[in-house]
Amino acid sequence: MPSSARDNDEPKSYTAAWIAALLLIVAFVIGLLIYPPLYDAPKHEPSSFTLFIGRFHPIILHLPVGALGLLCLFELICSTRRGEEKYGEASLLILVVGAAGAVMVVMAGIMLSREGGYVGGNFTLHQTMGILGTVGVLLALVVRIVAMGRESMELLNAYRALYFISFGIMGLGAHFGGNISHGNKFLTEHAPAFIKGPMVGMEKWMLSFVEKPKAEPEPKPEPKAEPKAEPKAEPRTEPPTTPNTPPTPAPTPTAAPASGEKLVFQHVILPVLTAKCNKCHGEEKQKGDLRLDTLEWAMKGGKEGADKNIIPGKPDDSITIQSIVSPIDADEHMPPEGKDQLTPEEIALLKWWVQQGASGTQKVSDATFPAELKATVDGILKG
Numbered sequence: 001m002p003s004s005a006r007d008n009d010e011p012k013s014y015t016a017a018w019i020a021a022l023l024l025i026v027a028f029v030i031g032l033l034i035y036p037p038l039y040d041a042p043k044h045e046p047s048s049f050t051l052f053i054g055r056f057h058p059i060i061l062h063l064p065v066g067a068l069g070l071l072c073l074f075e076l077i078c079s080t081r082r083g084e085e086k087y088g089e090a091s092l093l094i095l096v097v098g099a100a101g102a103v104m105v106v107m108a109g110i111m112l113s114r115e116g117g118y119v120g121g122n123f124t125l126h127q128t129m130g131i132l133g134t135v136g137v138l139l140a141l142v143v144r145i146v147a148m149g150r151e152s153m154e155l156l157n158a159y160r161a162l163y164f165i166s167f168g169i170m171g172l173g174a175h176f177g178g179n180i181s182h183g184n185k186f187l188t189e190h191a192p193a194f195i196k197g198p199m200v201g202m203e204k205w206m207l208s209f210v211e212k213p214k215a216e217p218e219p220k221p222e223p224k225a226e227p228k229a230e231p232k233a234e235p236r237t238e239p240p241t242t243p244n245t246p247p248t249p250a251p252t253p254t255a256a257p258a259s260g261e262k263l264v265f266q267h268v269i270l271p272v273l274t275a276k277c278n279k280c281h282g283e284e285k286q287k288g289d290l291r292l293d294t295l296e297w298a299m300k301g302g303k304e305g306a307d308k309n310i311i312p313g314k315p316d317d318s319i320t321i322q323s324i325v326s327p328i329d330a331d332e333h334m335p336p337e338g339k340d341q342l343t344p345e346e347i348a349l350l351k352w353w354v355q356q357g358a359s360g361t362q363k364v365s366d367a368t369f370p371a372e373l374k375a376t377v378d379g380i381l382k383g
C-alpha cells in the first residue's frame with residue numbers, strides 16, 4: 001500500500017531540490033568571494049549594510065540549529081528502507097531549509113566579524129569549522145538528491161555519514177562561537193567533574209592548534225630586537241643619530257607606515273586592556289561580570305556599568321574611565337591596588353579613545369593622536 005505513490009511515477013527527478021541545492025551553492029560561493037573570511041583585522045571600513053546584516057548572526061543561527069538538529073532524528077528514522085520511503089522527502093526538505101540557514105548564518109557571521117576585534121583561537125575555530133560544516137552540509141544535500149534519484153541505499157548511507165560528520169563539525173564550531181560571547185567557562189562551569197574534565201581537555205587540545213603560533217611570535221621579537229639594537233648602535237652607521245635618540249621620537253611616528261592597516265582599537269587600545277585588565281576581565285575571568293577583550297563586551301559593561309561602561313564621546317560618564325582615573329585608594333579604582341597600574345599616558349590614551357567616539361573600525365593611519373601620546377602609541381604598536 002505505501003508503495004502506490006512510487007509505482008505511479010517511477011523515476012523521480014527531484015528538479016526542485018536540484019534547483020534549490022544549486023542556488024544555495026552558487027549563493028555561498030559568491031557570498032564568500034564578496035566577503036572572504038578574515039582571520040586578521042578587516043582592511044576596509046565596513047559598510048553600514050554589512051554591519052546591519054552582521055548583527056543578525058546570533059538571531060538566524062537558531063534556524064539551522066533547529067532544522068539540522070531535527071534532521072538528525074529524521075535521518076535515524078530514515079536509516080531503514082521503510083523509514084526512508086515514509087520520511088525521505090520530508091528529510092530532504094528539512095535538509096534544504098537547514099542548509100539555507102547555514103549559508104545565511106555563515107555569511108552574516110563573516111559580516112559581523114567585519115566590526116573588528118574578532119581574533120583569537122575561539123574565533124579561528126568558530127569561523128573555520130562553521131564554514132567547513134556548511135560546505136559538508138551542502139555536499140551532503142547533493143549526495144542525498146543523487147541517492148534519492150537512484151534509490152540507492154548505499155549512497156544514502158554515505159550521505160548520512162557525511163551529514164552527521166558535518167553536523168558534528170558545525171556543532172563544535174558553534175560551541176567556540178558560544179565561547180566568544182559567553183566566555184570559555186560558560187558551558188563547563190557547572191558541569192559534573194566527569195564531563196568537565198574531558199570537555200575542557202578537548203577544548204584546550206583543539207585551541208592549542210590555532211593558539212600556539214599566536215603565543216610564540218610575541219616573545220620572539222623581544223630577544224631579536226635587543227641583540228640587534230646593541231651591536232648596531234655602536235659599530236655601524238647609526239652612531240651619529242642613535243646616541244642622541246631622545247630628540248628622535250618626532251620622526252618615528254611618521255616613519256611607521258607599516259601600521260597603515262592597523263586599527264586603533266585592536267592594535268592600540270586592546271593591547272593596554274589585555275596587559276592591565278583582562279587577567280580579570282577577559283575570557284577566563286569576568287570580575288564584576290565585565291569583559292574587556294572585545295569592543296562588544298567592553299560596550300556591554302559589567303554588573304554596575306551595564307551600557308554605560310563606555311559611552312562614546314563621554315569619557316567622564318563612562319564607568320571604565322571613571323574607574324581608572326579615580327584615586328588609587330578609592331573602592332572603584334582599577335586595576336585594584338597592588339596590581340600592575342596604568343601609566344598616565346595609558347590613562348590619557350583610553351580617555352582620548354572614548355572621547356573621540358570609541359571606534360572599533362578607525363585605522364591608526366586615520367587617527368590623530370594627541371602629540372604627547374604619539375611615543376606611547378608607537379611603543380604599543382611595536383609591541
Ligand code: HEC
Pocket residue numbers: 273276277278279280281287288289290301302303304305306309319320323324334335336339342
Ligand atoms: C586583579 C584583578 C583586576 C584587574 C587587573 C582589573 N580589575 Fe576591574 N574589577 C575587578 C574586580 C574584582 C571587580 C569587581 C568589583 C566589585 O564587583 O565590587 C572589577 C570591576 C571593574 C569594573 C566595574 C564593572 C561593573 O560594571 O560592575 C570596571 C569598569 C573595571 N573593573 C575596569 C577595569 C579596568 C579598565 C581594568 C584595567 C585597567 C581593570 N578593571 C583591571 C578586578 C580587576
